[in-house]
Structure formats: C-alpha cells, structure tokens
Amino acid sequence: MKLQVINSPFNEEQVQLLNDLLPKLTAAQKQWLNGYLAATSASDVIVEEIIDHGAPALPAETAPQKTRTVTVLFASQTGNAQNLAQKLTFELQAKNIEAEVVSMAKFKPNSLKKVEDVLIVASTNGEGEPPDNALGFHEFLYSKRAPKLDHVRYAVLALGDTSYEFYCKTGHDFDDRFKELGAEQLLPIVECDVDYEEPAAKWFTDIQNILAQATNTPTAENATAPTATGGTDYTRNNPFAAEVLEKINLNMTGSNKHTVHLELSLEGSGITYEPGDSLGIVPKNNVQLVDALITALGFDANKLVTDKQVTLRDALINDLEITVLSKPLLQKIAEFTTHSDFQNIVAQTSVKDFVYGRDVLDVVEAYGPFSWNEEQFVSILRKIPGRLYSISSAQSAVDEEVHVTIGRVGYESHGRERFGVASTHVADTIEIGDTVNVYVHKNPNFKLPAEDKPAIFIGPGTGIAPFRSFLQEREETGATGESWLFFGEQHFVTDFLYQTELQAWLANGTLTNLNVAFSRDTDQKVYVQHRMQEEAAELYDWINRGAYIYVCGDEKHMAKDVEQTLIQIIAAQGNKSEADAVAFVKELQQEGRYLRDVY
Ligand SMILES: Cc1cc2nc3c(=O)[nH]c(=O)nc-3n(C[C@H](O)[C@H](O)[C@H](O)COP(=O)(O)OP(=O)(O)OC[C@H]3O[C@@H](n4cnc5c(N)ncnc54)[C@H](O)[C@@H]3O)c2cc1C
Numbered sequence: 224m225k226l227q228v229i230n231s232p233f234n235e236e237q238v239q240l241l242n243d244l245l246p247k248l249t250a251a252q253k254q255w256l257n258g259y260l261a262a263t264s265a266s267d268v269i270v271e272e273i274i275d276h277g278a279p280a281l282p283a284e285t286a287p288q289k290t291r292t293v294t295v296l297f298a299s300q301t302g303n304a305q306n307l308a309q310k311l312t313f314e315l316q317a318k319n320i321e322a323e324v325v326s327m328a329k330f331k332p333n334s335l336k337k338v339e340d341v342l343i344v345a346s347t348n349g350e351g352e353p354p355d356n357a358l359g360f361h362e363f364l365y366s367k368r369a370p371k372l373d374h375v376r377y378a379v380l381a382l383g384d385t386s387y388e389f390y391c392k393t394g395h396d397f398d399d400r401f402k403e404l405g406a407e408q409l410l411p412i413v414e415c416d417v418d419y420e421e422p423a424a425k426w427f428t429d430i431q432n433i434l435a436q437a438t439n440t441p442t443a444e445n446a447t448a449p450t451a452t453g454g455t456d457y458t459r460n461n462p463f464a465a466e467v468l469e470k471i472n473l474n475m476t477g478s479n480k481h482t483v484h485l486e487l488s489l490e491g492s493g494i495t496y497e498p499g500d501s502l503g504i505v506p507k508n509n510v511q512l513v514d515a516l517i518t519a520l521g522f523d524a525n526k527l528v529t530d531k532q533v534t535l536r537d538a539l540i541n542d543l544e545i546t547v548l549s550k551p552l553l554q555k556i557a558e559f560t561t562h563s564d565f566q567n568i569v570a571q572t573s574v575k576d577f578v579y580g581r582d583v584l585d586v587v588e589a590y591g592p593f594s595w596n597e598e599q600f601v602s603i604l605r606k607i608p609g610r611l612y613s614i615s616s617a618q619s620a621v622d623e624e625v626h627v628t629i630g631r632v633g634y635e636s637h638g639r640e641r642f643g644v645a646s647t648h649v650a651d652t653i654e655i656g657d658t659v660n661v662y663v664h665k666n667p668n669f670k671l672p673a674e675d676k677p678a679i680f681i682g683p684g685t686g687i688a689p690f691r692s693f694l695q696e697r698e699e700t701g702a703t704g705e706s707w708l709f710f711g712e713q714h715f716v717t718d719f720l721y722q723t724e725l726q727a728w729l730a731n732g733t734l735t736n737l738n739v740a741f742s743r744d745t746d747q748k749v750y751v752q753h754r755m756q757e758e759a760a761e762l763y764d765w766i767n768r769g770a771y772i773y774v775c776g777d778e779k780h781m782a783k784d785v786e787q788t789l790i791q792i793i794a795a796q797g798n799k800s801e802a803d804a805v806a807f808v809k810e811l812q813q814e815g816r817y818l819r820d821v822y
C-alpha cells in the first residue's frame with residue numbers, strides 16, 4: 224500500500240520520495256533502516272508499518288511485533304550442515320527467536336505453505352548432487368507441484384569444496400528455486416569451502432542480526448551451543464595427538480592393495496564416538512614433493528611466512544594444500560603469470576580435464592615465470608583439509624581406542640608418481656609409537672538401528688570399516704537383530720579384510736549372513752551387487768521385515784551399481800514397475816532405512 228500525505232507527517236515531496244524508495248527495498252534493507260531509525264531516534268516511524276499501512280506507526284519500543292517463526296532446514300550427508308543447522312537453531316532460540324530445526328528428509332512439502340522464515344544449510348554431494356536426506360525435497364521443489372513461496376523469507380548457507388567442479392551447487396539450487404517461487408531473500412547466498420567455520424559464523428551473526436531486528440529482540444549474550452566433536456574441543460584446528468598403538472597391513476604379500484588397520488590411543492582426551500562416526504586426520508604433505516616445489520619456485524625454504532611466521536617449508540608440509548588444483552586457485556595463479564597457454568586454460572568454462580592428475584608443481588614447472596614472492600605464493604593456497612575415515616571400532620569394545628581402515632592411494636600421472644596425502648603419510652611414514660593428529664567427526668546420519676532390527680551392510684574394500692564398528696557394537700551389546708554383510712575385494716587370498724573376525728562373528732551369531740565377492744579370482748568379474756542379485760528373494764524378505772540397508776565405500780561406481788541392483792531386486796521380487804521400485808527406494812531413504820556413507 225502507498226503512503227498517503229493525509230495519513231503521514233511528511234510533505235508531498237517527501238511522500239513521493241518515500242513511495243519511490245520503499246517498494247524497492249529488500250527485507251534486509253527495510254530491517255536495517257528500521258533498526259537505524261529506532262536506534263537513532265531520528266524518527267518515530269517504523270518503515271515496515273509505513274509500507275504495510277500507509278500510516279504513521281507507534282514508536283519502536285511500544286509497537287506490537289508479530290514474531291515470525293524460523294524453520295532451519297538442513298541438507299547434509301556427513302553431518303557438517305546438520306551440525307551447523309542445529310547450532311544455528313540453538314543460537315536463535317537463545318536470542319528468543321522462535322526457531323526449529325528440521326532435516327529435509329523429515330520436512331513435509333505441504334508445510335511450505337505455512338513456513339515463514341526459512342534458513343537453509345545445504346552441502347553438496349556426489350558430482351553436484353544433493354545429499355541423500357535432501358533428494359526428495361529437492362525433487363519436489365523443482366516439480367510443478369511446488370507452491371508459490373511469496374509469503375516466505377529465506378537465506379541459504381551453502382557448504383562445498385572448491386576442488387569439485389560443481390561448487391556449492393545444491394545450495395545454489397535451493398537459493399535459485401526459492402527465488403523463482405517468489406520467496407524474498409534475506410541475505411545473498413554464502414558459499415563455504417572445506418574450511419567453513421569462519422564464513423558460517425559470520426553468516427550466523429548476519430542472519431541473527433536481521434532476524435533480531437525484525438522482531439525487536441534484544442541481542443542476547445553469546446550462548447554456548449552443543450558441539451559436534453565428541454564432547455571435547457578437539458577439532459580440525461585443534462586436533463588431539465593420538466599415539467599409534469598398532470599398525471597392520473591387512474593385505475597379504477602379492478596384493479595390488481595396501482590397506483592399513485590403524486589403532487590409536489585416545490587416552491586422556493575425553494573423546495567419545497559412536498559407530499557410524501568418522502575420524503578426521505590432519506595430514507602432512509609429502510616432504511619430497513614440498514622440496515621439489517620449493518626448488519621449482521626458486522624460493523628460500525627458510526623464509527618466514529604467514530601470520531604464524533613459520534618457515535616456508537614447514538608451512539608447505541603442515542598447513543597448506545599443494546596437491547589439489549581448482550578453478551579458483553588457477554584464477555589466482557593466473558594473476559602472477561602472463562603465460563598465454565595458462566591464461567587460455569583458466570579462461571575455459573570447465574578446468575576439470577586440466578586439473579585431473581595435476582598438482583601445483585605441474586603448474587609451476589610448465590607456466591612460469593611467475594611474479595610472486597614467498598608470502599604472495601602461500602597466500603593463494605588454501606588450508607590443507609582434514610581427511611575423514613569411517614571409524615572401524617566400537618568404544619563399547621575398545622574403550623579409549625579408535626581404529627580406522629585406510630586404503631593407501633598411489634598412482635602415476637603426467638610422468639610422475641603421486642601419493643594420496645593422508646593415506647600415504649599414514650601407510651609409509653607413521654610408525655607404532657608416533658602420534659597422529661585427529662578429531663572425531665560425528666555423523667548423525669549413519670547410525671545403527673534399534674538393537675532388534677535386521678540390518679544389511681554392503682561394504683566392499685575400505686567400505687567395511689563402519690560395519691566392523693557396527694558388528695563390534697552389536698556383539699558387545701548382545702543385540703538381537705540379524706546382521707547381513709556383503710563384502711568384496713580383488714582376491715580371496717590376499718584381500719579378505721578382517722577375515723578371521725568376520726568368521727568368528729558368523730560363528731557366534733553376531734553376523735547372520737556373510738556374502739563375499741572377489742572380483743579377480745574368476746574369469747567373470749564378480750562384485751557385491753552380483754551377490755545381492757543371487758540373494759534377491761531373501762534380501763527382499765529382509766527388507767519387508769523392516770531391515771535397514773547400509774552402503775559404504777566407493778561412490779562413483781559401487782554405490783551407483785548397488786542402488787541399481789536394489790531397485791531391480793525390489794521390482795522383480797515385489798512385482799513392481801521400475802518407477803515404483805525407484806519410489807520404494809526413495810521411501811526407504813526418507814524413512815532413514817537406506818543409508819549411505821560413500822566417498
Ligand atoms: C565420510 C568419509 C569416510 C571415509 N572413510 C574412509 C575409510 O574408511 N577408508 C579410506 O581409505 N578412505 C575413506 N574415505 C576417503 C578419505 O577421506 C580420503 O579421501 C582418501 O584416503 C584419500 O585421501 P588422501 O589424502 O590419501 O589422498 P588425496 O591426496 O586426497 O588424493 C586422492 C585424490 O587423488 C586423485 N586420484 C586418485 N587416483 C587417481 C588417478 N589414478 N589419477 C588421477 N587422480 C587420481 C583423486 O582426485 C582423489 O580424490 C572417507 C571419506 C569420507 C568423506
């Protein structure tokens with residue numbers, strides 16, 4: 224509604240100016256102005272009141288404010304977005320803002336008609352895909368059935384990783400679609416790279432200020448939100464130095480694989496974890512690679528750099544990522560070289576093919592000379608991200624220890640041998656008695672079902688890790704639910720990880736069924752999905768009896784093939800069309816009965 228001269232304390236010219244300006248303001252701008260006017264007592268006018276009613280409003284202190292409810296929705300695969308969403312909700316509530324946190328898997332699309340302020344915290348999974356818990360909501364939102372959202376105000380915090388081609392895509396999907404459906408953006412989308420704590424904290428503050436101003440809520444003192452780090456302060460930035468108690472190569476001589484079983488002591492740390500959680504390892508870069516890079520750069524290894532004033536060599540070994548190229552990094556490097564080939568590469572829409580199998584050393588060797596100095600060079604590198612490993616022990620069984628199962632990554636590319644940063648560091652460098660810097664990464668989305676429920680575990684290769692933890696837990700607690708494991712690797716003789724433990728569990732009933740697939744022992748390659756197909760009738764029976772299905776391990780091939788097989792089994796055994804079987808699997812996912820921890 225327009226402001227009328229007759230109802231206001233303004234003259235005609237002022238009314239004209241206000242009527243021109245006010246409809247163009249965003250909610251954030253209105254609230255800022257509102258707060259500004261109230262705070263400076265420059266006027267008794269509350270801007271929103273003018274817009275809505277065209278009449279002078281009550282003074283800010285006495286104006287009755289309707290509190291809008293905030294719905295915090297999260298899309299999360301491994302728990303980061305979920306933990307942030309919970310923390311944000313806690314902080315909003317501590318500031319007397321009515322807020323609730325809901326998983327996108329649990330959020331009823333019909334509720335969209337009723338929500339008021341929606342804050343979305345969304346990570347991206349797969350190759351630019353939504354996390355499993357958000358697949359249904361994402362699909363609904365992009366369908367014709369999605370309602371108009373012009374009664375909604377919203378903001379999005381997007382988590383991602385710049386080393387992926389589709390950076391923060393799911394967050395952008397939600398942002399774009401809310402806008403298209405008419406919702407009003409409270410704040411522009413904020414993207415967060417792997418080091419998300421700082422930008423997320425700033426977004427928290429910004430959004431809370433906007434919401435607090437909207438409801439005239441006094442800004443409360445900082446409340447301490449629950450942490451997601453196993454009840455301790457150990458994080459990626461403040462890891463615990465855990466002593467290595469045991470280190471075993473689970474593969475026998477002659478294997479193509481090298482899988483490390485690592486047992487670490489958590490004594491004195493107070494760290495707790497549950498089956499399904501992961502252990503973060505803070506890795507170090509390969510020393511030979513660092514030295515080769517410093518030589519290629521022609522830099523002084525002892526030059527003190529960064530705020531920490533550590534030597535260039537130490538910064539490159541301990542703190543900075545040098546093995547992953549991304550478009551943002553190439554763009555920064557391009558500012559320091561005029562090499563035309565490199566400028567052309569960076570100008571391409573996708574740098575996916577170029578970055579695959581290359582690292583910073585490849586660029587430095589091929590596209591110089593560069594105009595940077597030591598400090599400028601380190602300033603363009605991002606912090607080396609922690610690597611997550613599914614915990615393969617249960618605390619009920621191992622007490623103040625934690626076990627992980629790490630596949631060593633090594634390959635040759637562009638004529639040079641390459642080493643997976645964390646896995647090779649652990650496999651080749653770490654000895655019993657050394658320490659490894661770790662922290663627990665809680666994953667609330669990958670947990671055992673009630674003790675009496677049947678559970679199907681599909682975990683080839685290192686994918687077996689969380690299932691060893693689940694089975695240890697079920698044995699310790701005397702769970703009555705049946706457990707069925709599908710495990711696969713290349714060769715029976717050299718690669719049957721945890722064979723004796725699995726057979727003992729089979730013998731004592733902790734494990735009801737065990738099916739194994741060794742792909743290179745026969746002419747025809749046999750994988751876990753083939754074993755599932757052979758057991759189709761019984762698998763379908765378990766699913767009908769309420770079994771939970773868990774998949775862990777390779778995301779690119781295995782997880783996709785397993786899902787396709789699951790759909791085929793459900794279609795064939797349940798006499799369903801493929802579309803109905805797909806819907807059935809989605810339903811299982813929504814119910815939290817089909818859970819994946821894939822990478
Ligand atoms: C929730 C979660 C749980 C996980 N659990 C486990 C686990 O239990 N056990 C486990 O071993 N891993 C697990 N991982 C994977 C683990 O976090 C690391 O990604 C893995 O160990 C590789 O890390 P890295 O530092 O050794 O290798 P990096 O230095 O990160 O190198 C790996 C990268 O090298 C590139 N690469 C690999 N091979 C080639 C090739 N042939 N040509 C070109 N490029 C190539 C790929 O881009 C790959 O991403 C898990 C991951 C997640 C997210």
Ligand SMILES: Cc1cc2nc3c(=O)[nH]c(=O)nc-3n(C[C@H](O)[C@H](O)[C@H](O)COP(=O)(O)O)c2cc1C
Nearest residue numbers: 299300301302303304346347349351383384390391
């Ligand atoms: C298997 C896998 C695939 C991923 N794919 C993408 C991607 O395509 N784009 C992106 O920006 N980030 C991607 N990421 C990074 C995650 O979004 C990021 O780590 C985020 O913090 C995870 O949050 P979550 O724990 O809430 O799922 C991927 C991470 C994993 C483990």
